[in-house]
Amino acid sequence: MYLPVIIQTMILAVRYRSLSLPLLANPKLTISGMVGVAKSELMMQAQNECQQAILDWYQFLVTNQPAAEQVADIMPLVKQQALDFPLVCKPDIGCRGSGVKLVKNSQQLAEVIASYPRGTSLLLQKLADYEPEVGVFYVKMPNQTQGKVVSLTFKDSPTVMGNGELTLEELVLLDPRASKLTHLYQERHPKRWQQVIPLGEVVRLVFSASHCRGAVFTDARAHITPELEQRIELIMTGLPEFYYGRLDVKYPDLDSLKRGENLQIVEINGASAESIHIWDKNTSFLEAVKTLMWQYRTLYKIGAYQRRRGFKTPGIGKLFKHLAIEKRLARYYPTTD
Template identity: 40%
Template sequence: MTFDSDHHTSLSLFEFWPDKIFYTPIVLYWFFMGLRYRDLTISTAANPRIETGGLCGESKSSILDLAGPIAQQVIAPYRVIQNNAQAFEKVLVALDSLEITYPFVLKPDIGCNGTGVKLITSREMLQNVLPLFPTGVTLMVQKLITYPAEIGIFYIRHPDEERGRITSLTYKEAPLLTGDGHSTLKELILQDPRMGQIPQLYLPRIKGRENNILPAGETLSLLFAGNHCKGSIFRNGKQDITPALEERICTIMRDIPDFHFGRIDLKVLSPEALREGRDFQIIEINGVGSEAIHIWDRRTTLAEAYSTQFYHYRQAFLIGAAKKKQGWKSTGLLGTLRSWLKQRRLLASYPTND
């Protein structure tokens, strides 16, 4: 799967604005909604079985662990281990129990934006990577799903609704360098119409290889984890939201108790298979803190991006309020702050993602 050349070579007006600028209106909107409901963290009750509803600090595996038999069938197999002196042996046991081998994915159980996600290709690499994570941190060992396309689907279901709906579908693609036989990797990045505008995202990924020359026609992927802030390219795929896909996603998500709001990241065989609701595997499920990531398609206008953000966060507040009426509790400011500080501390301690 590749993007059209125009899409591949351009940035939107706001794609890489500093967070403090882009998210200020959203934070203000959040406060406005919180004051309206007399609870600034009421949205954390939208997914009440998950820490902070998935706003921050939540364990990835704890969300996947909630899955019933229908959802389990389409979740990429995983195990969790503690990173300590026995971690290497524990990973080997996990691989054995999952009946998988190299390459596989190793990632922090608590994290966001793909920070610390590693593609482990050998025993030697595993031995080298484990010490890069802090001792005591929980890591996920997950089967590598080799389907070619990575997708983010946003799902919302209000508590009084039997069926939910897909509000966003986004394709993710890792940027590729194509060799010409004489340019160095650094030159290829700087010459690229898109990468050349944001070289600070890509140059650290070729550290020590800047002067390597890629043979003519050979390609090099600069990114494994599909995250926009790390340099992945996103494309709005709303045209592929079909009744068949929506029906399948709703059936799966209903099998995760009290999950009402969030983004599902999955790998899929093809857009055709996706439209038919088949041949995909879920690699992660994100809660209240996740975004409808089609806003990072370069064709999305700033007005559309804010409209999308406000719409989704409003839904989170409405659902949180409805769940609170059912007797569930929101996290509260102190609890949310504790989770956010924990996540921030952990993110700072992880190695660079692949």
């Protein structure tokens, strides 16, 4: 699917005389948030409505202290920001849900911290009040006053329901989709894998709503409303010089989402973000390719405009440097919940 995108990128690089022009799309972010860029860098820039919509978070560095001592030092500072267990712990640098853990107590947090080398930046974030999650892809040309929501995608974490007779493994094997990803779910539920699940109990197979971790994506573009776009625009005015990316958003129900009400932002992804409706099983291969090609044409158009404004391209070497940083850190990431 990405081969046509690569070919188009080569053509665009020649036309615009730059291979790294997309790295100017969000000029206040290091390489526009393409890869290997800290989530905290973007969230620290958030102001007003954007800052309020992002779920509260706390960033810290792993030290040489025993993990339990680090937790004892961290938690009073975390609680000063009105945060407490359960919390979401995730690497500051990472993508596609890598290393995301739901920690319910100090012992679990210590176990997560112990898996990382000294100097790693980690985030603790408030657990959202709502279960449903949606990916909101936002694009705005620098010469325009209003951006646009170009993609909306439901992100559903798969579940199975116990019947009081079958084990978790047997329930997963009976599910048409989940049975294709058995290895992912067994790794996340080793203690319960051979246990009989009580009647009526719903087991959430993955916590992180990432497609590569087993979540199910469904095209929701039909639910984009003027009210939702207006709310997203108001939120994004609080993020300086941000023109291209995807918001991962929690919401209470579909009506609230369509009205743009009670939205809680988990994180905002930069230039490497995709319109994830392309991963809906009903999206054709041709439509997915067209969407990706449109995205990269848009990145080049935005980058070209930023260059005319006086921003300088960072160079392709910087991209590879940050890619290497992320790959090096990914070796230490614990299994995603």
